[in-house]
Amino acid sequence: MKFTKEEKIEITLIAISAVSLITSFILSLEYVSWIAVILCGLPIFKECSEGLITEFDIKADLLVSLAIIASLMIGEVFAAGEIATIMAIGGFLEEYTVSKAQGRIEELVKMTPQVATKIENGIEERIPVEKVQIGDLLKVLPGESIPTDGVIVKGETSINQSTLTGESLPVDKKENDEVFSGTINLYGSFTMKTTKISQESSFQKLIKLVESSEPENSRIVRAADKWATMIVVIAFTLAVLTYLATFEITRSVTILVVFCPCALVLATPTAIMAAIGNLTKYGILVKDGESLEELAKVDELVFDKTGTLTNGTPEVVKIISDNPREMMHLLASLESKSEHPLAKSIVKYCSNENPTEVTDFKMHIGKGVSGTINGSKIIAGNKKLLEEENIDLKSDIEPQNGEIQIFVAKDSEILGNVELADSLRRNSKRTITKLKGLRIKTTMLTGDNEKTAQHIARQVKVRNVISNCLPEDKTEYIKREQTLKHRVAMIGDGINDAPSLKKANVGIAMGDIGSDVSVEAADIALVNDNIEDIPHLIGIARRTIKIINIGIGFALTLNIIAMALAILGMLNPIEGALIHNIGSVIVIIYSSTLVRYKLSRRDCRQPRKLGMTKHLNKSKV
Template sequence: MNPTFDKHEKINIILIVISLISLLTSFILSIEYLSLIAIILCGTPIFKESIEGLITEFDIKADLLVSIAIISSIIIGELFAAGEIATIMAIGGFLEDHTVKKTQNRIKELIKITPQIATRIKNGNEEKIPVDEINVGDMIKILPGESIPTDGIIVNGESSIDQKTLTGESLPIDKKENDEVYSGTINLYGSFIMKTTKISQESSLQRLINLIESSKPENAKIVRQADKWATLIVVIAFISAILTYLYTFEITRSVTILVVFCPCALVLATPTAIMAAIGNLTKNGILVKDGQSLEELAHVDELIFDKTGTLTYGTPKVVKIISDNPKEMMYLAASLESKSEHPLAKSIVKHYNKSELAEVNDFKMHIGKGVSGFINGSKIVAGNKKLLELENIPLNSDVKTNGEIPIYVAKNTEIIGKILLADTLRKTSKETIRRLKGLRVKTTLITGDNEKTAKSIAKEIKIRNVKSDCLPEDKLEYIEREQILGHRVGMIGDGVNDAPSLRKANVGIAMGDIGSDISVEAANITLINDNISDIPHLIGIARKTVSTINRSIGFALSLNIIAMGLAILGYLNPIEGALIHNIGSVIVIIYSTSLITYKISKNYEKLGTTKNLNKTKFKRYNYKKHGDY
């Protein structure tokens, strides 16, 4: 994904770069007046927004605090500090605005999944029509490789459909007459005729687009920590300065009060901690779009996992071979399946992983059933029970599966073996779930797969809360219910079908390596390397970041109050006040930047029982004992 910037954003980038260069030059050459460039370029928009907010909305927010901090720093001669504050805030504002714009643009790309032209059969003739002209009841012909333009029912033919876009299922679904098909899914092999049940504007894909556009957390705009204290600080500082002057008639004391109450440390507490935390996470292959996501993640008490591509690898693999002569059986099966493009066939050939394959004659693909052909004069068949029935091959003994897909291999009407395939778990899934329980986070599995497959995966990794056969709107409804109950919900997914849920959740986490661009843009956080074992560290540093910010703010406020008291009593002059002010800012910065090297305690990995959970330092969070932790 290459970032794209509009003209306004490019101008902002140029201004920020010039400001950073001026600050760096000012620091290296000790020419403090160069910092004025950063103050003018990055500080002017902040001054403008704070004045507009004060006049039009009568609201005192962090922008006003930042303005006071910049102006106060200029008054006491700290031009570099003023330029630094202005530039840091400008970078943060740019990243937030750009994130919103990218998400909106990515949503539009969903439209590309739907074809613009469809083949309609009317009065026995085929005609090409725009998808928007499709009416309910029209007969539409779908060829192999085509995307289905709208929802409907197959009336003639059969095929295998890739429904990953809508349901996230890792394997194609066999469809025959009277089965439903959905817009945005892909017809893989056979051609068929469908009768439309919805117009394109009301189809499943369009509904998915609408869900993504409308889904957002109820509290999407988290109030910055500095905003919470802005009004109180401004009022106290100015009232104290005025009253002190009226009582003592000493302007020096009033100026000192404004200097020591300059909220530099308070303003720097949040962005410095967030930038340090984001730097830490980036080193570990985790991208975080904004500080608000970290704040929300710190209070998440339930994580919802999509199955395919998240807890599992998202591709079928051979998990078991049953045969009296497995070497010969796999040789014949791989040779036959090498002629097919079906995902199951590719997995069998990949598992065999040998170059010597037999020549196949009279190869035939049986849509939704399997394949057949002749090898060295013998007829070889590989497929499901339906194909065995078609070829009159007796099934002497069935195989018990636990969510796996069985492929029967027969030679001259006799079954010689079975191959079981399944979407396998990631190696780190089970350990990740265990560690999340240690962090008192409820885990839930939501998937478009069938109940048997979903429960099999959940049982293996010990997730008790399972929801199967879920469409995008089902996932969305579950998240809404949990949020109504007071839960802070995080969603982890990888596909287009997860995008609405990623946006609706308090925090959306996308699998970046295999995840679709749309799901990545809809999410707040991206796991670049698809390593879900990083999630406990992610939650741990989010909690540590919030804790660090709160402590820094508490320290800054305490220092300001003490210094203001000393200034009122005349024990501090402006120069001494400026020194205390700078010391406070340095302490906050040093403490916040310690997050760069922070690592979650290994003790968390040993947690897992209720007895141990009660002893964790996270028990101060008000987690509801609801469900499986």
């Protein structure tokens, strides 16, 4: 366990105060207790004065200060010293808990790359990372932290991406693969071309997201603070009334001690910070505590299809040809000259094939490509292109599920066709099942045609589907659901999803950390691109609110019982201080259980009927 310099000083002062109290008790030297009053009491007086003078903020420190002063006035120096020491211990535990929950920020800042090796005209030069510009060539050696975001242009390696994604295993990287700032190059050296300056890199964005993960702006935190202020006023009033009724100052002092709302104030921030710490381990970044509050109330989750339920990249799903090997070799050779996403998917599918040289290559925008291979003219494209070339398709079979068709012809003779489709994420169906168990209505909004949308929806068992959506249609759907009193969370990955992410009660950004616009628009970011973490996210949000409510209820109950005993004269100030701080420690320990929370089967109850519409089209939005 490591402590900062300030924490070590605070521990030392508390230890000296504790020794002085023990000495005072054993040797009956009450004046020795003044050491505890001075060392632990003065900081409390200082915080109380600063809060009252600068902000006129009535805090628990006011009650503690009044209790210490009152104890000294009645000659109970030992009691005053013990109250000050116990309160100092409670305050230290509170600060230490919050500081450790936020300690990840400091760790990330320390890991920020400071220098980079720039290659210019074959000469290597070490420069500050702030001077790196987009397009610069950088060399990264084994063991070095990657200075900024970029693309590998030479070399192969394995990267430790745990700082960004939480992945425990290294990720293999080769030419044209993206690499991100703050991740560690494990093995081979490589040359990269920068795509972002350091201030806009993934790592800096991660730091900003974690820094913004504060619980103070949460509504439930503000409510707890208001309760705490009321309790201070009530405690002071009861202390005065009790003295006027009994003329026993000890009872009044004890009321001030036991009614301090420390446990009440601690319940919310410690729970929220523990939950945020838990989610960070899963690669989930929450911008603020209020997002967790909202998420706990969500009853509908709206999915974008492409890049969310699906991988967002087309894959070859069907090959129709009498000679598929020849056709795919010619197609891959031709498409190797193209930068189109469909071309890249085909080349990837035929990665074991060595492409044949292509001459007279030509792009037909929106239709396909053509070229000459071994003296034969090869054409690959959609029906429109082949019809323009007067090539007979022989059969015109429409794809059943909206797949993309690429027809291949050699010397005006059709060889066959290839069907490509966006592939489903392997855990999409499992995620939807868990969400139904959490009684969350699931909806899919997509710009794809109805046939494609229904095909994906059937696979993952999403019943509420809206196809042919423009960005404004998605926003309009969310607005309509909100007017029906639904709490809607939206999960998406692209720029077109940003308006919907903003409009939803909670916006969840999908995709890698480089998705700038969607991450900025969202309240929560899934850094590791794993939608199966969403049920865990909703589960811990609900659990957090439950733990906060239990903690607040426990704190209020303990305060009321202790106050009643103090009014009846059954507690003295020393006993009151012990009870008060035991309550604070219990609340901290209970809240900290969220750090190890995992979604269980018990959390996923059987789904109830949500009145979901089976298939809707754009006209019904």
